[in-house]
Amino acid sequence: MLVAVGDTHKRLRNVAISLVSITKSKPEFLNDIERIAVQILNSWKDKQQVMFCEEARKFSFNVIIKQVLGLTSEEPETGKILEDFLAFMRGLVSIPLYIPGTPYARAVQARSRISSRVKAIIEERRSRNGRSCGVRNDFLEILLSVDTLSEDEKVSFVLDSLLGGYETTSLLMAMVVHLLGQSPAASEQLKLEHEQIRSSKERDEFLNWEDYKKMGFTQNVINEALRYGNIVKFVHRKALKDVKFRDHLIPSGWKVLPVFTAVHLDSSVHADALQFHPWRWEAQDQTCKKFTPFGGGSRCCPGSELAKIEIAFFLHHLLQNFRWTAEDVDQPMAYPYVEFGKGLLINLDRCSI
Numbered sequence: 374m375l376v377a378v379g380d381t382h383k384r385l386r387n388v389a390i391s392l393v394s395i396t397k398s399k400p401e402f403l404n405d406i407e408r409i410a411v412q413i414l415n416s417w418k419d420k421q422q423v424m425f426c427e428e429a430r431k432f433s434f435n436v437i438i439k440q441v442l443g444l445t446s447e448e449p450e451t452g453k454i455l456e457d458f459l460a461f462m463r464g465l466v467s468i469p470l471y472i473p474g475t476p477y478a479r480a481v482q483a484r485s486r487i488s489s490r491v492k493a494i495i496e497e498r499r500s501r502n503g504r505s506c507g508v509r510n511d512f513l514e515i516l517l518s519v520d521t522l523s524e525d526e527k528v529s530f531v532l533d534s535l536l537g538g539y540e541t542t543s544l545l546m547a548m549v550v551h552l553l554g555q556s557p558a559a560s561e562q563l564k565l566e567h568e569q570i571r572s573s574k575e576r577d578e579f580l581n582w583e584d585y586k587k588m589g590f591t592q593n594v595i596n597e598a599l600r601y602g603n604i605v606k607f608v609h610r611k612a613l614k615d616v617k618f619r620d621h622l623i624p625s626g627w628k629v630l631p632v633f634t635a636v637h638l639d640s641s642v643h644a645d646a647l648q649f650h651p652w653r654w655e656a657q658d659q660t661c662k663k664f665t666p667f668g669g670g671s672r673c674c675p676g677s678e679l680a681k682i683e684i685a686f687f688l689h690h691l692l693q694n695f696r697w698t699a700e701d702v703d704q705p706m707a708y709p710y711v712e713f714g715k716g717l718l719i720n721l722d723r724c725s726i
């Protein structure tokens with residue numbers, strides 16, 4: 374989808390947008406996210422330290438694989454897809470010369486294995502639905518009934534969703550945890566917001582869409598981490614015809630890289646741009662062109678809301694169960710993709726609730 378243009382892009386995009394709008398407020402989707410968050414946090418029970426980036430990746434992969442293919446972390450298929458998916462990602466940015474043993478060749482092989490697995494799941498679903506064994510609530514179930522996409526496009530769509538929803542979301546989670554660790558005032562206010570929401574519910578009651586809508590300060594923290602952390606720094610464009618932009622002419626065929634970081638960290642656009650200050654979003658418009666963490670226009674990220682819900686729900690349980698400090702200074706670095714070099718090792722302190 375990232376490389377498709379014209380009508381193909383439009384067809385894929387329409388499906389993506391309708392999938393997200395159907396799914397995002399569904400209780401099944403929201404409950405799955407929460408269940409996976411609680412499962413990860415329960416696994417920290419006897420730990421004093423965790424590599425947060427690893428845990429965040431586990432979380433975002435388990436959420437997206439459940440959402441897209443209906444698979445849980447316990448199913449053996451999930452582990453195999455994850456292994457192939459990681460090989461696929463390692464070869465994604467590499468010289469596209471098929472030489473056996475190179476990351477590119479491994480990525481091509483891994484993609485073909487994922488494709489066979491997804492096709493097998495599709496086949497199994499078709500035969501099961503024929504026997505009317507109940508309907509699942511995942512993307513694949515909806516995709517099966519879409520007749521504007523070919524079989525290969527459906528497989529490709531599954532891969533796009535995994536790719537789009539995995540690394541970016543987990544990195545943003547790590548960024549939020551890293552930045553909150555350095556801002557006790559923001560952590561305290563956030564904790565209060567989530568305690569208030571929890572106090573209006575039964576102890577083990579699931580969060581719902583109305584609860585999510587009450588997480589105003591959480592949204593501010595996530596927006597600020599997006600602005601300050603710049604998970605996606607730039608996007609790729611190509612001028613398909615001569616484009617006049619202010620006093621410049623961009624000739625047809627030229628590549629253009631709109632660099633979001635340059636705007637997000639410009640103090641003439643965002644006051645004190647080099648400060649992490651979530652409160653700025655109380656007054657600032659989040660939909661303005663000066664804030665584009667999810668891109669813009671006809672390629673704007675269709676998964677933005679899903680990513681935010683995941684992070685908000687994870688924070689809800691994290692804040693009520695743990696306090697944390699970073700073990701070491703582990704500044705995120707962009708090379709060119711943002712990474713925590715040491716995996717963001719954090720010390721945990723269990724809160725009494």
Ligand code: HEM
Binds near residue numbers: 538605668677
């Ligand atoms: C923090 C999380 C995320 C960030 C920062 C992010 C950022 C972006 C950006 C900047 C683009 C635009 C790319 C371009 O213009 O060339 C994009 C596109 C896309 N994203 Fe996301 N994304 C996130 C989460 C997700 C999630 C959770 C999903 C899927 C469930 C997803 C799926 C996609 C897809 C399929 C596209 C291609 C859209 C198109 O070409 O029309 N993203 N994302």
